[in-house]
Amino acid sequence: MTTNQSTILVIDDEPQIRKFLRISLAAQGYKVIEAGNGTEGLAQAALGKPDLLVLDLGLPDMDGHSVLKELREWSPVPVLILSVRAGEAEKVQALDSGANDYVTKPFGIQEFLARVRALLRQVQAGDSPQVVVTIGPLSVDFAYRRVSLDGAEISLTRKEYAVLAQLARHAGRVVTQQQLLKDIWGPTHVEDSHYLRVVVGHLRQKLADDPANPRFISTEAGVGYRLRER
Structure with a gap:
């Protein structure tokens, strides 16, 4: 028992x-x-x-x-x-x-x-999965694949959601372009950084995030992206 x-x-x-x-x-x-x-x-x-x-x-x-x-x-x-x-x-x-x-x-x-x-x-006592990540007015619900800003749900494409979810899982840390491309587009697309730039651009528009003064997604030049912690 x-x-x-x-x-x-x-x-x-x-x-x-x-x-x-x-x-x-x-x-x-x-x-x-x-x-x-x-x-x-x-x-x-x-x-x-x-x-x-x-x-x-x-x-x-x-x-x-x-x-x-x-x-x-x-x-x-x-x-x-x-x-x-x-x-x-x-x-x-x-x-x-x-x-x-x-x-x-x-x-x-x-x-x-x-x-x-x-x-x-292998399961550490008390270590339960984080289902919702909240950063200021931004909320990412992994279980229901929902993203909301200031309480209003935002409609994202599958790729937009996947990128944001990956950044949210590692909030405060840099996620490299290669890792995002490999995880979301597959290992044959690790050099296709333009795919990622387009999706991040659309995400910023939907989040009303100014890349010059970001509230949420920061660009780490030549490395990748980071979802800022609040």
């Missing part, structure tokens, strides 16, 4: 698998919350603040890789993939996208529980 009850979110569209895991995990003292699709799972991850997430890749509304990608935009919660997909390419893709471990179905429950314990040991 666990002495400090951890919460585990199971995202799987098979009711029998969820029931089996719920019984097995509850018997070890864990609190279990469930979701039958990716959309519900992301919402539960934001609201339930689980200590560990068990994720199936074959979900009815969105692929598990997409769930993982969205989750990693705002949460570092450990993720254990549980899937019938046994190919090496699937495992590599999941691990490269931020999964912490990968178990294939059918699986042995004792090995599964051992992997759960190992991942939970």
Whole structure:
């Protein structure tokens, strides 16, 4: 039994698998919350603040890789993939996208529980993911992908949001152009700095941010950008 009850979110569209895991995990003292699709799972991850997430890749509304990608935009919660997909390419893709471990179905429950314990040991006590970053009048809500300024929601493109979210996750620190380009456009675009300049320009317009006297986004010449802390 666990002495400090951890919460585990199971995202799987098979009711029998969820029931089996719920019984097995509850018997070890864990609190279990469930979701039958990716959309519900992301919402539960934001609201339930689980200590560990068990994720199936074959979900009815969105692929598990997409769930993982969205989750990693705002949460570092450990993720254990549980899937019938046994190919090496699937495992590599999941691990490269931020999964912490990968178990294939059918699986042995004792090995599964051992992997759960190992991942939970890596979670530092009291270290919960930051879901909302607020800098003065600017607020970035990672869970719902919302940005507001002075209480009014701002409409951003996917790339604009991705750049701002990356800067917000590292508020007060410089994020290099190469890192932003690699993370948002992919490793083949690390030299395409004009993409980034255009997006940052649009962001500044929408945030009413003067590049000569920035409230929010500072340019570190030849290096990258920094979201100023207030």
